Amino acid sequence: MxxxxxxxxxxxxxxxxxxxxxxxxxxxxxxxxxxxxxxxxxxxxxxxxxxxxxxxxxxxxxxxxxxxxxxxxxxxxxxxxxxxxxxxxxxxxxxxxxxxxxxxxxxxxxxxxxxxxxxxxxxxGGLLGAYCLSEPSSGSDAASLRTRAVRDGDDWVITGTKAWITHGGIADFYTVMARTGGEGPRGITAFLVPGDAAGVSAAPPEKKMGLKGSPTAQVHFDGVRVPDTHRIGEEGQGFTIALSALDSGRLGIAACAIGLAQAALNEAVAYAAERRQFGRPIADFQGLRFMLADMATQIEAGRALYLAAARLRDAGRPFAQQAAMAKLHCTDTAMRVTTDAVQILGGYGYTTDFPVERYLREAKVLQIVEGTNQIQRMVIARHLVGPEGR
CATH class of the missing domain: 1.10.540.10 (Acyl-CoA dehydrogenase/oxidase, N-terminal domain)
Structure with a gap:
């Protein structure tokens, strides 16, 4: 490095x-x-x-x-x-x-x-949280989730499995979407579940290509009993809450993607200034200079896009379309920039002696989490031309 x-x-x-x-x-x-x-x-x-x-x-x-x-x-x-x-x-x-x-x-x-x-x-207060929406058989189609909460007097009993949960197994609390009614989005309710509640357990963390320090695991809810005072919002409001949370969460992913891309650009610029070939720094070669310029421009455009969406949110104006755009553009940018950073470092970029190979592995998951980039395109198109099959 x-x-x-x-x-x-x-x-x-x-x-x-x-x-x-x-x-x-x-x-x-x-x-x-x-x-x-x-x-x-x-x-x-x-x-x-x-x-x-x-x-x-x-x-x-x-x-x-x-x-x-x-x-x-x-x-x-x-x-x-x-x-x-x-x-x-x-x-x-x-x-x-x-x-x-x-x-x-x-x-x-x-x-x-x-x-x-x-x-x-x-x-x-030092607590760490996790967000439980996805399941083994419901990812992009989150409204088809199967984890169920059944009313029992003043309590709810939650049974099911959530998948791809960041902080799964180490979180102090879980925000859980569970089915309390019929099929579809209107039958889902949100609950706050303590991480140490009886019946909460986690599978071994997934073995991932990147973000190995961030535990991602299935979380099992085996007859977990929580009081009705841990129900968040009204019964049947959970899917609305989940989507509203994701609009804001996507901006968080966009900002993280730009941070990762910036780290890759920093490393590429430093290496290009110091690595010498043919008697001069490789930063003197136009082809490489243009790569760096494109990387910097993509990062700056992504930063401007997520900040514009954030300002809409701060002003209390609709921002869901812009959040989807920011998540789409910024995570695609992270993938392009980290790929180019590896290329600029050449053989060294492919080794673990330099961090850009890790950045490349980490960038990929950002195009998947909190709504794949294909889902983001669907969200954007719905805002432009309405829902499919009108």
């Missing part, structure tokens, strides 16, 4: 508080996250202590109400924090995004009593 320090991204932030926040994140990233990233990813180690530090620093509840331990930050700022974390290590940026996604249902649809009881621990 090159010793040449990359220039930090120049950010236009709305307040002095936001500028101080980014400085704090960069300091944590440089001291606590980046130096250990390669070793821990190779070992498949999840950095729980980093998430404890982020929680103690007020960085795991940024877009939520300070009354409950949040940071009162707009998405425009929160997403740039995610980008900084993902630049240092995608496992951390993605983990922070998933935790925010898992907290969304209670923070947005929960009762005042639920929020007072649970949100302080979730947003600043």
């Amino acid at each position: 090159s010793d040449r320090a990359p220039q930090p991204v120049e950010r236009l932030l709305p307040t002095e508080e936001a500028r101080d926040l980014i400085s704090l994140v960069r300091d944590i990233a440089q001291r606590e996250i980046a130096p250990k990233a390669a070793e821990e990813e190779d070992a498949g180690r999840f950095p729980r202590e980093v998430f404890t530090l982020l929680s103690q620093s007020g960085l795991l509840g940024l877009p939520y109400d300070s009354e409950y331990g949040g940071g009162d930050q707009p998405y425009e700022v929160y997403l740039q924090v995610l980008e900084e974390l993902a630049t240092a290590r995608l496992t951390v940026g993605l983990g922070a995004s998933v935790h925010t996604l898992a907290s969304y249902a209670l923070a947005t649809y929960g009762t005042k009593e639920q929020q007072v009881e649970h949100l302080p621990g979730m947003l600043g």
